[in-house]
Amino acid sequence: MKLAVIGLGLIGGSMAKDLRRTKFATEIIGVDSHPNNAKIALEVGIVDRIELLENAVKEADIVLLAIPVDKIAQVLPTILSQVSASTTVIDVGSTKREITEAVKDHPMRGNYVASHPMSGTENSGPTAALEHLFENKICIICDHQNSRPQHLALAEKMFQALGMPIAYMSSDEQDHTTAFISHLPHATSFALANTVQAIEDRNIIFDLASGGFQSAVRLAKSSPQMWGPIFWQNRDYIYEALESYIHHLEEFKKSLKNNDHEKLIALIENANNIRGILGGENSSLTKKEETIIKFYTK
Amino acid sequence: MKLAVIGLGLIGGSMAKDLRRTKFATEIIGVDSHPNNAKIALEVGIVDRIELLENAVKEADIVLLAIPVDKIAQVLPTILSQVSASTTVIDVGSTKREITEAVKDHPMRGNYVASHPMSGTENSGPTAALEHLFENKICIICDHQNSRPQHLALAEKMFQALGMPIAYMSSDEQDHTTAFISHLPHATSFALANTVQAIEDRNIIFDLASGGFQSAVRLAKSSPQMWGPIFWQNRDYIYEALESYIHHLEEFKKSLKNNDHEKLIALIENANNIRGILGGENSSLTKKEETIIKFYTK
Structure with missing residues (x-):
């Protein structure tokens, strides 16, 4: 199985590591618009080689899009126009409405599986990539009826190789739920970091920060390149979550x-x-291990 | 050194474990108004014996008050009236103004050291007690000029035995700083838990909760017996923190x-x-290990 990973950061890098370890992928081609990320990913063995996007998508069995959600929405239509009929394209962005909307009338829409594997850390870049990051975490697959059965099956097999139970829902349902369960906790941490920095001098924060504060503020370290576009694409539901x-x-x-x-x-x-x-x-985690959970779209 | 621990929960139990392990305490007497807590603490070896409060305070070198802050404010004047001139009384509550106010004119005020060791978990009771809970965490000592030098020195020695650097500040400064660094993160987690529970069905929260959500919401598991009185005593500064x-x-x-x-x-x-x-x-943690930090009161 030849895998092309577009975006060699925390998520793409971690997936590549596990898909190689589990032998799901036998060859991994890397693509990254930042030459330094590409160089590091190659050096640490996350990928076997680096290619330009247009070359990588032509020869891969699976194209995995692990770049910020605004970039996914931009590049996905082009990628679907370039791949062969047998190539499966999977994105792993945290938002789904705007991305699926961008390809809803694309003749190759059936090759695409819209996904949101719900895991991560507050760190970024290929050096942040971790093995077992996705184990026993949920992967949401959206609008699965719009993916052709073969491509859906291969995507499911890939997420199962990562150890992920799969939940199915509509893009709208996923964006609404994720606004509360994932995006809101980021907003609450960002705001907590801003509040504390506004009133205290840096030394007091550093010295008094207990485990409780560290836990509540951890997500505030998350990158604006990734989270700015997520907040943007999901702004109506995040606004609703913030109001609540x-x-x-x-x-x-x-x-x-x-x-x-x-x-x-x-x-x-x-x-x-x-x-x-x-x-x-x-x-x-134990409970999740027992079962593959299926929610059907409303 | 004979230590009386009043309140055999997470904090009192964890301190007892470490003060025994480090041989700071050679005998530990336990007091708890909940007979079941006392029984468990005795069974698991956190304390050597259980006594009534009035007996325990009479024979101890150090009386350590590790009960909810409303209870500390109630019982501290009585305890100071009962102890001998050589006994040191230390509380470990998260608020300090109301507690120190309750004993400010007490003839034995000098025997008392007002403290806030900044560590904990979201769990409670003697079974939640952990070794090394306080290591490299800050202990705040308040209004140290109101403690007699011998009692201050012994309290410092005890917190250092737990591995804690010590910061000095006024009760007012501690309550204000702690409102932002510790109490606000609890409020943000409580509110996040309430928000998510209001809109989602329980299964979706359970299934989709990622590490990020777990981290942001962890403190929401903290007990109302402990946190209700903290919010109450520090309500003006917590209100200010919430507004900000x-x-x-x-x-x-x-x-x-x-x-x-x-x-x-x-x-x-x-x-x-x-x-x-x-x-x-x-x-x-590494940086904290290097130094004992001293802030002086404003």
Whole structure:
């Protein structure tokens, strides 16, 4: 299986590592618009060789698009025009409506599988690539009825090789859900980092930052090249999520302002219910291992 | 050294474990108003025996108060009235103004050292107690000029036995700083948990929760018994922190509403600066190991 990975950063690099380790890919061709990323990926053995985009897509069995979501929307129509009928094209962007909209009338739409493997870290670039990053994490496949069965099957096989259970939903449903579960937590961390930096001198933050603060602010280290376009493409749903979030913060403010101790406790107790939903740090992984979950589109 | 630990939960239990391991304490007496906690702590060897509060404080060299901050403010005056002149009383609550105010005119005020060791987890109870929980984390000592030198010295020695660098500040400064660095991140996580639970069905949260969401929402599992009173005692500064935080969230909303892409990128880039302040996951620990940091009160 010849795999072309377009974008040799955290996500593309991590996938390449695991797809080689599991022998799903026998040859990996790398493409990156940043020559330095390409050079590093080659040096550390993430890819076997570097090619120009147009050459890579012509010879690959799978073209994996792991670049920022604005770039995916730009380049996907061109790639679909260049590939052969037997090539499967998969993107792994965090948003789906704008990307699928860009190719909805493309004659090769059936070769494309719209995906969102839900994993990552706050780091970027090929040196941030990790093995096992996707294991037991969910991969969302969107609008699967618009992919031809062979291409859908190969994409599913690839994500299963990475150890990922697969969920199916519409692009709209994925963008809405992801706005709350993934994009909002990034916004809450970005805003927390900005709040603390606005009021405290840097030394106090550095010295007093406990594990709790580090945990809540971790996602604030995520790159603007990746997250700017995600916020942009999903801005209506992220705006909705932010409005809802601010409402819930206002509830805390209100309980403090009104000296309403009972209300404060009730708000914390309700938040605590997330423990039962998420389980312990590892229990959710164990449960996920047991099953491939299928949600069908609304 | 005979140590009485009042409150055998996560914090008291973890301190007892390390103070025994490092041989700082040769005998540990436990006090807990919940008989079941006391029983567990005795069974797992966190304490050598269980006593009633009034007996424990009479024979201990150090009385360590590790109970919710409302309970500390209630019980501290009584304890100071019961101890001998040679006994050191230390509390480890997350707020300091209300607690120090409760004993400011007490004739034994000098025996008391107001402290806030900045570490913890989202779990509670004696079974959550961990060794090394405090290592390389900061301990704040407040209003140290109000503690007699011998009691201050012994408290410092105890926190150093736990591996903690010590910072000195006023109760007011600690409550303000901690509102932003510790209490606000709890509020942001509580509100995130409440937001997501309000809109999504439980299965979707469970299935789609990635590492990023888990990280941002971790603190939402923290107990209302501990955090309700902290929010209560520090409500003015937490209110201020929440207002500032909501302002920074509104900046994100505004950039989305006004199609201001440059502004959005600038907000993310500013948040990214937290990376330089906090360093990598371990670098801050290494730096902290090198030095005992002293801030003097304003």
